[in-house]
Amino acid sequence: MQPGSRRPRMADVAERANVSVATVSRALSGSRSVDPQLADRVARAAEELGYRVNLVGRALRQTRSSTVGLIVPDLDNPFFSALAQHLARAFTETDSDLLVYSADSSLATELRGVHSFLGRQVDALVMIPVHEQGSAAAVDLAAAVVPTVQLDRCVPSTHAHFVAVNNHRGMELVGEHVGTWVDREQQPVVLIGAEPSSSSAHERLDGFRRVFGEDTPVLLGSFSTEWGHTAAQRLLDEGWKQATIVTAADVIAVGVLAQILHRGHSVPGDFRVIGFDGVGAAALAQPTLTTIRQPVEAMTLAIRDLIEAGASEGHAGGVTSDHDDGPGVAHRFDPMFVPGETSPAEHLGSPTRA
Amino acid sequence: MQPGSRRPRMADVAERANVSVATVSRALSGSRSVDPQLADRVARAAEELGYRVNLVGRALRQTRSSTVGLIVPDLDNPFFSALAQHLARAFTETDSDLLVYSADSSLATELRGVHSFLGRQVDALVMIPVHEQGSAAAVDLAAAVVPTVQLDRCVPSTHAHFVAVNNHRGMELVGEHVGTWVDREQQPVVLIGAEPSSSSAHERLDGFRRVFGEDTPVLLGSFSTEWGHTAAQRLLDEGWKQATIVTAADVIAVGVLAQILHRGHSVPGDFRVIGFDGVGAAALAQPTLTTIRQPVEAMTLAIRDLIEAGASEGHAGGVTSDHDDGPGVAHRFDPMFVPGETSPAEHLGSPTRA
DNA sequence: ACAGGCTTGGTAATCGATTTCCACATGGTG
């Protein structure tokens, strides 16, 4: 406010309280005990000057910044923003805070984000890689410098930790559900998925094929509602009158669903639709979506703990690993089946309960 | 990788290139011309060592960090995450990068975010305040230290810039649209809005009342799809059979829409639904939503320019201001009407074309 | 009464860059 006033430094507080800067630092951070009377003087002086510690100076000295970076492919995808939100919440209980960077679906921007975070001395990095192969350089670079956790998707070549849902298990759950009513000789099944340029799309496609057979038709696009629209349109234009539509994500499913209803077909009468993720805005669709829910809460807490633990010992390990080479340390979480109105209710009877 | 290897510093590069650190700094940043031959040696040495500049050290010296902070109330709201995404994109062309912090809808967390960003010496701050009154302390603090721009919502008491859509104009557009078909004596109009704890909710409510009259019924809740569900349910339970439903946001509208269709009513036959925002995942609803679109592209670019301009002159102004006291400098953008399937098409005839 | 341990305050080094200031060389000009 005052013309000549710059931001107060620790030296200003020290002067006002008539102590040394070391005492101020110790009093404010509590890193060593100081005389209560002095501590009080310091606190008062800091208060009066409106002093706030300069985290850049601190970070430089401590070579850590109490910051965790998160790099997401984009924020428009409600699943990613839900992950970001959950992760942010998980870190509010910590003394470090989470900063989010959007790669804008670009490998170059993603790499820039890594450089930026590394340059700012983040204590750890969480990444949802943009591309299964293309992001390798970015992830490897990150993992070479700070504890790094891949979330939801991974690049196969890196040592970095990886936290994700068990996608194969998810597709098995779909299979079990569908198995309760479908006579697959009669009713066709189709996957509306995403191009396997991310490991999650890849694994869901693999899982689907493993459960429903290699010859079951699939349509591959992107993780977006628009793609759901387009794909459903294509199906209907080809003359399909009924089907069980498995999708690779809720965002796709809501597009599919809207298109099908829009064209006057009934759900779950003619078409059944099954989503994947069960998290974020898309999970609020009406009619309620039958879907496979990822345990995002548990996953984000796991990441936090992984980081809290790993950060103390130089990002070399400390957590039980599946492998110690190749695809890195994978932490898989089992998904949950969530019944909704877009597929028939389960038979409560006896059949294949194995 | 190597056991004893720490991260290379500028001094390491200097040693390897047989020059001083000053020369390295100048060669790499180009802040002053250096002998091309030396510059080449430096570049090679840096390359070989895998040197990357430590942005913390730089920030400390320069007292700026090439960083802009964005604080959003939460990331689950697709409108906010769309704003974040657009803003991030706007800044990729710049040499500073945008870091996003979620306040988790909490005033305390929001304040923590401000402290965190200020401590990290961000060059500017963009905030979507959590609460019209409650966020005053956070915004004021931010604005006192760095150029600060409020986005979408504002607190009334501050000097900080404010970029938002003209909400009154938005409601006028709704009025003009509705005026083309509704005989308001016959067909009831109702607003499903949000509690006026944010300026946007406030202004939309005011605008609605100004256009449709003080006695027109309103239901107020939150900016969420769940609230849309609930409110629509309440309306239907009260026995409404037809209405023109104006909403304060697309996220609300999709909830309303889903509920109405779910209960077997027709849209736009019995009920017409009009959204607000026209941006983010909610804008992709099917049937397509009639809505008022905010010019988010222009708004985010304006913020970028405001910051680029203001940052150079000590956050004291430089942009034309409406007032210089009180509610701060407001930059209003006119919204656009976007016809959709949830309301009748406009009369293309002659009537009130004024 | 004194050695040894514990607490606590201060001085100065340190983190890693940028930038000021100075020195030297070079080249053009009166």
Added chain:
DNA sequence: CACCATGTGGAAATCGATTACCAAGCCTGT
């Protein structure tokens, strides 16, 4: 030939904190 402007490299100050190290005071046990 003297002189000054210009270009370029290096030494050292600087940004704002933390912390290693030292010194002084106090307590306790013998």
